[in-house]
Amino acid sequence: MQRLVLTAALAVAVAGLAACQKETEPPGDVGVCYHVVAQKDGSLKYNKLVTAPNLETCAANLEAMRIKFLMLGGNQQEILGAYQANFLFLQKEGVMSSTSLEGPRYPALVRTGDGRLAIPGAMPMAPAP
Numbered sequence: 001m002q003r004l005v006l007t008a009a010l011a012v013a014v015a016g017l018a019a020c021q022k023e024t025e026p027p028g029d030v031g032v033c034y035h036v037v038a039q040k041d042g043s044l045k046y047n048k049l050v051t052a053p054n055l056e057t058c059a060a061n062l063e064a065m066r067i068k069f070l071m072l073g074g075n076q077q078e079i080l081g082a083y084q085a086n087f088l089f090l091q092k093e094g095v096m097s098s099t100s101l102e103g104p105r106y107p108a109l110v111r112t113g114d115g116r117l118a119i120p121g122a123m124p125m126a127p128a129p
Helices: 002-020 055-071
Strands: 032-038 044-051 079-083 086-091 094-098 106-111
Antiparallel strands (some): 094 106
């Protein structure tokens, strides 16, 4: 019993320390889409890309920028963006979103079979055999 109480107390202490860890949050400017670049000193530089009406438009502009850089000979497959207090992670699977750099990521857009971005659930599912 004493061991169980000690284990529970340790779990609470670890959870409390994790909650105190400072998270990196993006700017919350309304309608501003940023390309985010990590600097050598560990800080982040926010470059204004466009004014966008929604997260999907911001992600589409970041994807277009990524493709243009690749066509010019760049090699960066994954990029980081920010829109209205959300980080956008452009990855091969699609676009993930998070309210902090260290926090959990959720799908915002997914890639279709031909590589385009679509809202999750917008693509029709193949009927079950």
